[in-house]
Amino acid sequence: MIRSSELDPGFLQEVMAIPGGENLLHCWSCGTCAATCLVRRYDPSFNPRLILRKAGIGMRQEVLSSREIWLCSACDACYPRCPQEIHISEVMRAIRTIAIRDGYAPPGPSAEVDSALCSGCAVCTRACPYGAIDRVPVIVDGLERMIAQVDPNTCMACGICVAACPSGSISLEAVRNEELLTRMSAGGWLAGQSQPEGGKPRILAFVCQWSMRSDAEWAEVEAMQDDSLRVVNLPCSGRVDPALVLLALAEGADGVLVVGCGEGECHYKRGTYLGRGKVALLRSVLEQTGIGMERVRFVELEALQRGALPALIADMAAALGQPARVSG
Amino acid sequence: MEKLKLAVYWASSCGGCDISLVELGEHLLELARVADIVFWPCAMDFKYADVEAMPDGHIDVTLFNGAIRTDEDAHIAHLLRAKSRVLIAYGSCATEGCIPALANIKGADHALARAAFGEPTTDNPGGTMFQGRYAMPEGVLTLPVLGTQVRTLSQVVPVQYSIPGCPPSHEQVWQALNAVIEGRLPEPGGLLGVDARTVCDQCPRVREGKIRVERFLRPHEVIPDPERCLLEQGLVCAGPATHAGCGALCVKAGMPCRGCYGAPDGILDQGAELLDAIVAGMAGESDEEIRRVVSTIVDPVGTFYRFSLAASLLHGLKTSPLESGATCETQRIPGGREGDVA
Numbered sequence: 001m002i003r004s005s006e007l008d009p010g011f012l013q014e015v016m017a018i019p020g021g022e023n024l025l026h027c028w029s030c031g032t033c034a035a036t037c038l039v040r041r042y043d044p045s046f047n048p049r050l051i052l053r054k055a056g057i058g059m060r061q062e063v064l065s066s067r068e069i070w071l072c073s074a075c076d077a078c079y080p081r082c083p084q085e086i087h088i089s090e091v092m093r094a095i096r097t098i099a100i101r102d103g104y105a106p107p108g109p110s111a112e113v114d115s116a117l118c119s120g121c122a123v124c125t126r127a128c129p130y131g132a133i134d135r136v137p138v139i140v141d142g143l144e145r146m147i148a149q150v151d152p153n154t155c156m157a158c159g160i161c162v163a164a165c166p167s168g169s170i171s172l173e174a175v176r177n178e179e180l181l182t183r184m185s186a187g188g189w190l191a192g193q194s195q196p197e198g199g200k201p202r203i204l205a206f207v208c209q210w211s212m213r214s215d216a217e218w219a220e221v222e223a224m225q226d227d228s229l230r231v232v233n234l235p236c237s238g239r240v241d242p243a244l245v246l247l248a249l250a251e252g253a254d255g256v257l258v259v260g261c262g263e264g265e266c267h268y269k270r271g272t273y274l275g276r277g278k279v280a281l282l283r284s285v286l287e288q289t290g291i292g293m294e295r296v297r298f299v300e301l302e303a304l305q306r307g308a309l310p311a312l313i314a315d316m317a318a319a320l321g322q323p324a325r326v327s328g
Numbered sequence: 329m330e331k332l333k334l335a336v337y338w339a340s341s342c343g344g345c346d347i348s349l350v351e352l353g354e355h356l357l358e359l360a361r362v363a364d365i366v367f368w369p370c371a372m373d374f375k376y377a378d379v380e381a382m383p384d385g386h387i388d389v390t391l392f393n394g395a396i397r398t399d400e401d402a403h404i405a406h407l408l409r410a411k412s413r414v415l416i417a418y419g420s421c422a423t424e425g426c427i428p429a430l431a432n433i434k435g436a437d438h439a440l441a442r443a444a445f446g447e448p449t450t451d452n453p454g455g456t457m458f459q460g461r462y463a464m465p466e467g468v469l470t471l472p473v474l475g476t477q478v479r480t481l482s483q484v485v486p487v488q489y490s491i492p493g494c495p496p497s498h499e500q501v502w503q504a505l506n507a508v509i510e511g512r513l514p515e516p517g518g519l520l521g522v523d524a525r526t527v528c529d530q531c532p533r534v535r536e537g538k539i540r541v542e543r544f545l546r547p548h549e550v551i552p553d554p555e556r557c558l559l560e561q562g563l564v565c566a567g568p569a570t571h572a573g574c575g576a577l578c579v580k581a582g583m584p585c586r587g588c589y590g591a592p593d594g595i596l597d598q599g600a601e602l603l604d605a606i607v608a609g610m611a612g613e614s615d616e617e618i619r620r621v622v623s624t625i626v627d628p629v630g631t632f633y634r635f636s637l638a639a640s641l642l643h644g645l646k647t648s649p650l651e652s653g654a655t656c657e658t659q660r661i662p663g664g665r666e667g668d669v670a
Contacts, residue, residue: 117593121528121568122535122557127608135537145529164608166569166601167526167592243600246641263615273618277607280622285603288629289433291645300615 007058014098015055021094023086027052033078033088038267039071041213041303046071048078048088055095064099070106073156073267074130096153109173110155111162113148117169120146127164129238129269130154158268159239163278175235180244183232190251192227200228201254201320203313206245208237208260208275210267211301212309221309229313236268237261237275237298242282245296255295255320257313262302272300294319332509334359335367335379335387336418337408339394339401340428340478345419346370346393348495355502362509363388376404379411387412389508391491395421395428395638396479397436398472399655409485414513416520420494420588422481425638427494429478432637432646433629436474436656460659473659477646480638488516494588494635496521497574519571519590526592527567527585530576533557540611544624547583558584559609564631569595569602588635597641599632606632 015021033048040046046068055063063069074089082088096106115138125133125148132154138147148170150161159175168177184190184204192202205221212218212233221231230253234240237260245256258279266272279298287293297319299312338346350371352359366387367374390412396402409415420426431439444450444457460473481487491504500521507513507520514520523530539560552558558565558579566587567579573589591598606625612618625631633640 117525119526119529119568119572120535121526121605122537122560123568123605123608125537126540131538135535160608164604166595166605168594241600242603243595243597243641246597246600246645250641250644270613270618273612273615274607274610276615277610277612277618277622278604280619281603281607281625281628282600284625284628285599285632285642288627289642289646291642 002057002059006061008060009058011058011060011063012056014060015091015094018094018097020087020090023084024052024056024091024094026084026086027056028084029053029056030083032081032083036078036081038075038077038210038265038303039073042210043071048072048092051095052086052088052091055091063095064102064104067107069095069099070108073158075267075269077265093154100153106152106155108157110152110157111150111159111170111172113150114169114171115140115145115147117167118145118147119167119169120148121166122148123164123166124148124161124170127161127274128155129158129160129271130156132156133161156268158236158271159234160236160268160271160274163239163241175239177241177244180232180234180241181247184230184244184248185251189227189230190248190253192252201317202228202252203230203255203257203317203320204248204253205229205231205257205259205309205313206237206240207231207233207309208272208301209233209235210265211237211259211261213303213306217307217309220307224310224313228317236266236271238266238268238271238273240275240278242278245279245282249291249295255297255316257316258296258298259309259312260298260300262300262305265303276300332363333366333386333388334363335390335408335412336365336370337367337390337392337394337404338370339392339404339422339481340397341394341419341421342427343370344495345421348419348493348498348501349391351498352502352505353498355505359505359509376407379404379407382411384410385413389414389416391416391418392422392481392487393418393495395425396475396481396484397428397431398474400472402475402484405481405484414489414508415481415485415487417481417487417490419496420492420590420635422487423490423492423639424590424636425478425480425643426588426635429480429638429643430630430634432477432643436476436478437658440474440656440658457658460655474656476654476656477643478638483638489513489518489520491521492519492571492588492590493521493574494586497577499575500573519593522571522573522589524593525572527570527572527574527576527579527589529572530574531557531567531579531585532576533579536560541609542611542621544606544621546626552582554582559606564602564606564625566598566602566632566634568605569598586634590636590639598636599629599640599642602632603628 031049072092132151135146136149162170162172260272260275283293390408417423462469504520535557541562545562552561563584565584567585570587571589610621
């Protein structure tokens with residue numbers, strides 16, 4: 001039940017006063033956003049229409065304290081479909097800005113910069129799909145330097161900057177390089193021997209967490225793991241690190257499969273494209289050196305292709321056929 | 329005080345590293361006051377027999393430049409390792425393979441065949457091929473033979489330190505030599521003659537920070553703006569993935585950083601990091617667009633691994649441990665000096 005006495009009629013104006021929030025008034029609550037929302041496919045508790053509606057009628061406390069306002073990954077799948085042309089992720093951002101002002105904190109981790117290592121090269125500021133990273137002057141050891149700084153309100157924890165940073169200065173809880181390496185090698189998997197001629201090729205799969213649409217699907221893939229398959233989930237295929245791919249190949253994997261979302265379905269705007277770009281370039285490197293491009297593969301798993309991953313893994317294993325060849 | 333005994337050697341290198349020592353200028357006179365040069369084939373007349381005659385550990389410090397490509401390189405690496413208390417890999421070739429190691433892409437046999445028959449300037453109607461041994465009436469002549477793969481010094485013998493750079497900057501070399509002279513060397517295993525962070529830290533160019541590249545260009549295709557970040561102008565600049573130490577020489581001269589100071593601290597594979605940094609800065613909001621930008625990178629291995637191929641993860645992927653010390657097929661002679669290369 002909504003009590004009018006608990007509503008804050010000023011909240012609408014408060015949101016609209018923040019750049020990006022000005023379109024809140026235009027929402028008809030038609031629900032097109034909820035129907036196209038990629039997050040909602042995975043987490044049905046998230047409904048952008050409801051959040052906008054509640055904000056519009058002034059349910060200030062309920063909106064600001066809710067977990068859902070932090071779930072929008074600003075993929076903007078809804079933006080081009082909204083009949084009122086509301087940039088919903090920007091409205092969401094405005095609401096979060098007020099929440100942070102009121103003392104609420106994003107529930108998840110955000111990327112962190114080690115100012116002792118950062119060179120201010122700007123690779124991360126270009127990489128971030130959200131423009132959440134800027135270089136700012138910071139005094140480090142008595143010297144003013146331009147150091148990357150992450151806005152935790154805008155950071156969606158996709159991990160793209162962690163992979164992109166060439167000096168290892170950016171980390172993100174749960175997807176740090178050390179953490180991924182532990183998951184790759186747990187149980188001595190990486191130290192395993194490449195299979196002898198005719199044996200089953202050993203495949204490491206880096207899988208975007210969003211490309212798996214349900215826990216049941218995850219469970220099925222995880223249950224497939226054995227000596228010939230290791231699955232490591234990533235927040236986004238854009239987080240895939242070429243150095244870790246090469247390390248896996250050098251340490252006993254015959255092939256590395258990178259699984260991302262379908263075209264236009266990336267939760268982090270352009271993460272899938274970056275994942276694909278990295279794998280494409282890595283494949284040319286492997287082909288040019290005679291190691292063979294078949295050792296690394298990128299596949300897109302579209303939203304409607306449920307349960308397709310086992311077949312994609314089997315397909316790569318068949319293509320690898322022969323285990324690692326050493327060419328002179 | 330007894331003078332320091334210093335040796336300098338060149339294996340498969342261009343000679344630039346020796347020049348970088350000559351660049352020390354008047355510091356060479358200071359060096360001569362505290363150190364005796366006991367071996368430096370490029371600059372002074374010594375024979376291998378002089379080194380062989382030394383007792384083990386006789387040389388205090390050896391600066392070894394050049395990659396390990398031939399059986400001669402490997403032989404002298406072992407010899408100098410035994411005779412030196414401190415062995416330093418000097419320059420990019422000894423540290424990470426450098427330009428000579430790009431031959432590993434196609435292998436030594438391909439390189440020899442290309443040099444003997446394929447070069448436009450080669451006139452070889454008799455089809456003569458390089459041979460390690462050649463019998464003459466007066467006796468057998470020998471030449472060094474090539475191994476299958478170009479290797480770094482530390483892949484052949486243990487080294488205590490590395491001084492990166494192609495060549496190392498002479499200011500850095502002088503500082504490193506001072507550390508040697510004054511006995512201030514750090515714990516073995518690290519780099520000497522470098523600064524903290526990456527080349528971008530020393531680069532004076534202005535980075536806008538959000539510009540993404542739609543098409544990559546090679547240096548001959550563009551006259552870059554002198555003030556702006558070269559990467560943001562579409563030139564593949566290795567600065568973000570390269571250890572600082574040179575003072576950003578190339579970028580100050582209008583050329584993109586080529587990466588000769590090697591990977592930053594704690595980075596496993598310089599080429600893979602550079603690849604990721606380059607893709608991350610690509611424009612493209614669809615698969616097709618990003619693929620189009622990727623396709624504008626010419627020669628990915630030569631671009632990303634120009635200096636570090638022999639020290640990269642690719643090296644291990646390409647070369648089995650058994651094969652790494654073998655003589656290349658072209659020069660393998662029955663009853664010859666097989667196995668010397670290891």
